[in-house]
Amino acid sequence: MNHLDFLREGLRNIKTVGTITRSSQALCKKMTEPVNFDKARVIVEYGAGDGVITKHILNQMHKDARLLAFEVNQVFYPKLQEIKDERLDLVFESAEDISSILAHYNIDSVDCIISAIPFVNLTEELSFKILNNAKQVLKSNGLFIQMHYSLLERKMYKTIFGNLQINFEPLNIPPAFVFVCKKTN
Numbered sequence: 001m002n003h004l005d006f007l008r009e010g011l012r013n014i015k016t017v018g019t020i021t022r023s024s025q026a027l028c029k030k031m032t033e034p035v036n037f038d039k040a041r042v043i044v045e046y047g048a049g050d051g052v053i054t055k056h057i058l059n060q061m062h063k064d065a066r067l068l069a070f071e072v073n074q075v076f077y078p079k080l081q082e083i084k085d086e087r088l089d090l091v092f093e094s095a096e097d098i099s100s101i102l103a104h105y106n107i108d109s110v111d112c113i114i115s116a117i118p119f120v121n122l123t124e125e126l127s128f129k130i131l132n133n134a135k136q137v138l139k140s141n142g143l144f145i146q147m148h149y150s151l152l153e154r155k156m157y158k159t160i161f162g163n164l165q166i167n168f169e170p171l172n173i174p175p176a177f178v179f180v181c182k183k184t185n
């Protein structure tokens with residue numbers, strides 16, 4: 001998908017897409033840096049868009065690992081289907097349904113979740129639901145990694161996970177924060 005098509009989709013669905021530009025290569029790198037790819041065998045991505053972070057994850061993933069990528073946008077989803085990799089399963093459902101989707105794939109728990117969902121545009125109720133459900137399926141010490149364009153939402157992560165590390169990536173339009181939470185209890 002070219003930049004103009006992404007821009008058009010971002011403008012058409014600004015509430016759910018949350019941006020008009022896909023993540024830069026620098027931001028993709030920063031989003032995947034905290035992941036231990038030697039150990040991770042089940043990775044989940046929320047808000048895969050047209051697959052820019054998806055490809056970064058797949059490039060670093062163990063050959064026996066699998067990636068479940070969630071996306072709800074009907075223009076982006078066919079773009080994800082163009083990625084040919086046996087380790088990738090695409091899910092055309094909202095992230096809040098993670099538990100039933102994992103049950104469908106016979107997966108008990110996941111090593112990490114990498115998310116670009118624009119929580120700032122969601123209701124507080126839905127945001128909490130998605131994050132609580134995510135925490136529930138993470139393994140002990142599993143990571144929840146989330147991009148944000150501001151620090152407005154940081155309290156929500158501390159409330160749910162009890163911890164939050166914030167990294168910053170200036171080389172993105174707009175510059176972005178990468179929130180990293182660990183499931184410790």
Ligand SMILES: C[S@@+](CC[C@H](N)C(=O)[O-])C[C@H]1O[C@@H](n2cnc3c(N)ncnc32)[C@H](O)[C@@H]1O
Pocket residue numbers: 016017018019021022023046047048049050051052053070071072073076093094095096116117118
């Ligand atoms: C900021 S875009 C990120 C796209 C891409 N990952 C990137 O980094 O360029 C956010 C994406 O989250 C998707 N999204 C929004 N709400 C979602 C939900 N509840 N479940 C899954 N995906 C969702 C949107 O359709 C959009 O593609």
